[in-house]
Amino acid sequence: MAYKSLLTVATSPTGLTAPIAAACQIALMADAHLDLLALGVDHTQVGYAYVGSGAVIIATAMDRAEEDARATEKAVNAALAQQSPGVRTAVETAVCQLGTLTDIVATRARYADLVVLQQPYGKGRGVDDEAVIEAALFAGMAPVLVVPDKGMASAEPRRIVVAWNQSREALVAARAALPFLKRADQVSIVVIDPPTHGPERSDPGGLICQMLVRHGVRAEVTVLARTLPRVSDVLARHLRDANADLLVMGAYGHSRLREAILGGATRDMLENAEVPVFLAH
Structure with missing residues (x-):
């Protein structure tokens, strides 16, 4: 077995350097392809609202999620630009609601040999980060490598x-x-x-x-x-x-x-x- 298909998922523009650097190192070592998914997540839960306002709230929230997705995509591309140009990568951007995050992450994780993610807890982390890890592990049935903020020393741990x-x-x-x-x-x-x-x-x-x-x-x-x-x-x-x-x-x-x-x-x-x-x- 070898890691030939890698996946990294980002739900915010912060904390991406360490997991993307580690994923690129592993991709170079294993001659693998790295897919990166930049997500904008809508956390809106429409409960009680004035008649007819629900659609407006949802539309506004999705617009905000699209802006977040574009900002995250920009950060992903910036982090990739700092890595070796020899890595084969593909960046995809998508928008989803929190309730459908599991489905979109799991669908891609199922076809990855390894999912490389940032640490889900700590300053600047949110519910999305933990949800992404659990989606990859449980629904995606993929192994996950969680990289701390200080990064991974080598793609070949001794x-x-x-x-x-x-x-x-x-x-x-x-x-x-x-x-x-x-x-x-x-x-x-x-x-x-x-x-x-x-x-x-x-x-x-x-x-x-x-x-x-x-x-x-x-x-x-x-x-x-x-x-x-x-x-x-x-x-x-x-x-x-x-x-x-x-x-x-x-x-x-x-x-x-x-x-x-x-x-x-x-x-x-x-x-x-x-x-x-x-x-x-």
């Missing part, structure tokens, strides 16, 4: 951490990340506080390590105790200690609503990501 908890999502992520894993110098399969009565109790992470090694991955297993309140805290500390370039993990082991309200490893890592995070569900 030190990669794979978060392993024996879940379906973690296995899907590890398989989808193989093009990165096979190029890495070191892959650490991290198991945090494995259950004493789980199916891998005698050899935590052993089976996934064996699978990856058979693909030529230089993998080893690291078992960590849960010495901090949250699993994400332990994982973040290990990423710093290992000087990792990339984290690979399954996305949303719990429901998205539960993670949004109570928090979860996926949300915590995306909120505080210091390195790019490769997600799959």
Whole structure:
């Protein structure tokens, strides 16, 4: 498997440099094509209004969304102009309402090998950014690479951490990340506080390590105790200690609503990501 079709989605003119630079680096490395979608999103929800005013409100909101789409397209082209001219790219601009954002993103993500997006949480981020990631992961069934504002050091990460908890999502992520894993110098399969009565109790992470090694991955297993309140805290500390370039993990082991309200490893890592995070569900 190789990444031959990449996708980046932008819903605002801000924060585009890091994901577009990373996507272009990967496209050059993999000899891939990069599609960029610039979206103008209408957030209007027409509830109570004077008779006949609803159509006016919608028309005005869509005009504003078209202006936003043009501004985002301009920012996308400006970010592309700073990259190597050898990247094959195509920019598409569209307007949608928030309720149809999932459909338009998912339709394009389904035909992408990898979707490269900006960090969804933080200053200047909004509901659109989180909706785009979830649309690509769930409805689009595509792996997503989330790039922090400081960018991606290299299109070929040398030190990669794979978060392993024996879940379906973690296995899907590890398989989808193989093009990165096979190029890495070191892959650490991290198991945090494995259950004493789980199916891998005698050899935590052993089976996934064996699978990856058979693909030529230089993998080893690291078992960590849960010495901090949250699993994400332990994982973040290990990423710093290992000087990792990339984290690979399954996305949303719990429901998205539960993670949004109570928090979860996926949300915590995306909120505080210091390195790019490769997600799959």
